[in-house]
Amino acid sequence: MEVLLAAPRSFCAGVERAVDMVENALHRHGPPIWVRRQIVHNTHVVARLEAAGAIFVDELDQVPEGATVVFSAHGVAPAVRTDATRRGLHVIDATCPLVAKVHTEARRFTARGDTVLLIGHAGHDEVEGTLGQVPGIRLVGDVAAAGTVDVDDPRRVSYLTQTTLAADETTAIVGALRDRFPELTGPDTDDICYATTNRQEAVAAIAAACDLVLVVGSANSSNSARLVEVARRHGTPAHLIEDATQIRTDWLDGVRTLGLTAGASAPPHLVDEVIAALGPDTVTEHRVTDENVTFLLPPALRDPSPRIRPGYRPGSPPGTTPGVRERQPFL
Numbered sequence: 001m002e003v004l005l006a007a008p009r010s011f012c013a014g015v016e017r018a019v020d021m022v023e024n025a026l027h028r029h030g031p032p033i034w035v036r037r038q039i040v041h042n043t044h045v046v047a048r049l050e051a052a053g054a055i056f057v058d059e060l061d062q063v064p065e066g067a068t069v070v071f072s073a074h075g076v077a078p079a080v081r082t083d084a085t086r087r088g089l090h091v092i093d094a095t096c097p098l099v100a101k102v103h104t105e106a107r108r109f110t111a112r113g114d115t116v117l118l119i120g121h122a123g124h125d126e127v128e129g130t131l132g133q134v135p136g137i138r139l140v141g142d143v144a145a146a147g148t149v150d151v152d153d154p155r156r157v158s159y160l161t162q163t164t165l166a167a168d169e170t171t172a173i174v175g176a177l178r179d180r181f182p183e184l185t186g187p188d189t190d191d192i193c194y195a196t197t198n199r200q201e202a203v204a205a206i207a208a209a210c211d212l213v214l215v216v217g218s219a220n221s222s223n224s225a226r227l228v229e230v231a232r233r234h235g236t237p238a239h240l241i242e243d244a245t246q247i248r249t250d251w252l253d254g255v256r257t258l259g260l261t262a263g264a265s266a267p268p269h270l271v272d273e274v275i276a277a278l279g280p281d282t283v284t285e286h287r288v289t290d291e292n293v294t295f296l297l298p299p300a301l302r303d304p305s306p307r308i309r310p311g312y313r314p315g316s317p318p319g320t321t322p323g324v325r326e327r328q329p330f331l
Contacts, residue, residue: 001252001255001256001257001258001278001279001280001281002256002257002258002280002281002282002283002284003257003258003259003260003275003278003280003282003283003284004206004209004210004257004258004259004260004284004285004286005260005261005271005283005284005285005286006199006202006203006205006206006259006260006261006286006288007202007285007286007287007288008195008198008199008202008287008288008289008290008291009199009202009260009261009262009268009271010216010262010263010264010266010267010268010270010271011264011265011266011267011268012193012194012195012264012265012291012293013195013291013293013294013295014073014096014097014098014099014193014195014264014295015040015073015096015264015265016294016295017073017094017096017295017296017297018039018040018072018073018094018096019039019040019045019049020297020301021070021092021094021297021298021301022035022039022049022054022070022094023049023052024297024301025068025070025092025301026049026052026053026054028301029068030053031052031053031054032053032054032055032067033053033054033055033068033069033070034054034055034056034057034062034063034064034067034068034069034070035049035054035055035056035057035069035070035072036057036058036059036060036063036069036070036071036072036076036080037056037057037058037072037074037125038056038072038125038220039054039056039070039072039073039094040072040073040265041074041125041218041220041221041222041224041265042217042218042221042263042265042266042267043218043242044218044242044243044266044267044270045265045267054070060080060083060084060087060089063087063089065087065088065089066087066088066089066090067089067090068089068090068091068092069084069089069090069091069092070091070092070093070094071091071092071093071094071095072094072095072125073094073095073096073099074095074096074099074124074125074126074129075095075096075099075100075103075125075126075129075130076095076129076132077128077129077131077132077133078132078133079132080129080132092298092301093298095129096163096193096295097295098163098191098193098194099126099129099130099163101187101191102130102160102161102162102163102187102191103129103130103133105158105160105187105191106118106130106133106134106137106160107133107134109158109160109185110134110135110136110137113153113156114156114157114158114185115136115138115151115152115153115156115157115158116134116136116137116138116158116159116160117137117138117139117140117149117151117157117158117159117160117177118130118131118137118138118139118140118159118160118161118162119140119141119159119160119161119162119165119170119173119174120139120140120141120161120162120165121141121162121165121222122139122141124162124222126162126163126164126222127139127162130160130162138150138151140159140173140177142169142173143172143173143176146173146176146177146180147176147180149177151181154180154181154183155181155183156183157177157181157183157184157185158184158185158186159174159177159184159185159186160186160187160191161190161191161192162191162192162222163191163192163193163196164192164193164196164222164223164226164264165192165196165222165226166200166226166229166230167192167196167197167200168230168233169229170192174186194291194293195223195264195291195293196223196226196264198288198289198291199223199227199261199263199264200226200227200230201288201289202261202286202287202288202289203215203227203230203231203234203259203261204230204231204234205286205288206259206286207230207231207234207235207236207238207259208234208235208236209257209259210231210236210257210258210259211236211237211254211255211256211257211258212236212237212238212239212251212252212255212258212259213228213231213236213237213238213239213258213259213260213261214238214239214241214247214258214259214260214261214274215227215228215231215238215239215240215241215261215262215263216241216242216243216260216261216262216263216266216270216271216274217240217241217242217262217263217265217266218242218263218265218266219240219242221263221265221266223263223264223265224240224262224263224264224265224266225240225263227240227261227263228240231259236259237251238259239251241274243270243273243274244270244273244274244276244277247274247277247278252278258278258280260274260275
């Protein structure tokens with residue numbers, strides 16, 4: 001068997017920043033640190049942070065008054081921030097800067113009098129946070145919804161998108177909206193984040209050459225689920241797995257070339273473990289682009305004197321990338 005590794009894969013800058021913020025909060029303040037919702041949608045990341053002293057809750061009423069709470073990378077509605085202030089909570093906001101960009105656009109489009117349409121998946125944490133930014137945002141989940149959504153003035157309509165959508169499906173929904181509302185406007189730059197796009201393009205580049213594609217990621221990870229869909233749209237069977245333990249042997253029958261990737265919220269070491277479990281004859285990486293994006297931590301959480309710790313890789317256990325410079329304390 002040959003394994004084709006799609007690249008880029010695994011953690012993106014927004015995920016690394018969010019995980020680092022919880023780790024730094026634990027390092028500076030000591031446990032427990034409360035986190036509203038999963039910091040990122042990955043069960044391995046959540047379990048590791050829980051073991052270090054993080055307590056994950058669904059809503060702020062589960063957090064003791066005056067405690068420290070971290071908002072997840074997916075962002076929150078202003079009502080959540082107001083509630084945190086009312087209860088005297090010390091807030092650390094790990095909202096991904098690219099999600100915050102969508103929030104800013106929602107307020108800007110509404111302020112100029114537009115009906116704002118949000119393309120996204122109902123119930124997702126990011127979508128809930130964006131819908132709560134201003135009153136009146138309409139959610140559009142698919143092309144069918146684009147054909148029926150009501151607006152106040154067909155000449156004043158704007159759209160936004162969830163950052164983790166499949167680019168091709170989003171294009172189809174925008175096209176359907178534009179057919180109904182020819183004066184439809186959108187963001188100056190694409191809302192679908194660079195990491196989501198890069199990982200989808202990487203999977204698309206290898207799918208046709210593979211007999212099977214495995215995507216490492218959690219079931220509630222939108223960007224991971226989209227990678228499975230992209231592979232299947234290219235005619236290749238694909239499965240989403242949490243880790244190496246979920247690989248079914250019957251999937252591998254007759255597979256000569258296996259494609260492997262990981263969603264932006266999945267730690268890199270999980271991919272290493274999948275490769276070890278498969279024991280392929282060769283592993284070849286196919287890279288479509290390099291990612292050089294980084295997001296700084298808030299000043300209060302930055303380490304003024306980074307150190308070297310052997311084997312450090314954000315979100316993964318020691319031993320996989322020796323000699324990498326650590327940017328802030330790691331528990």
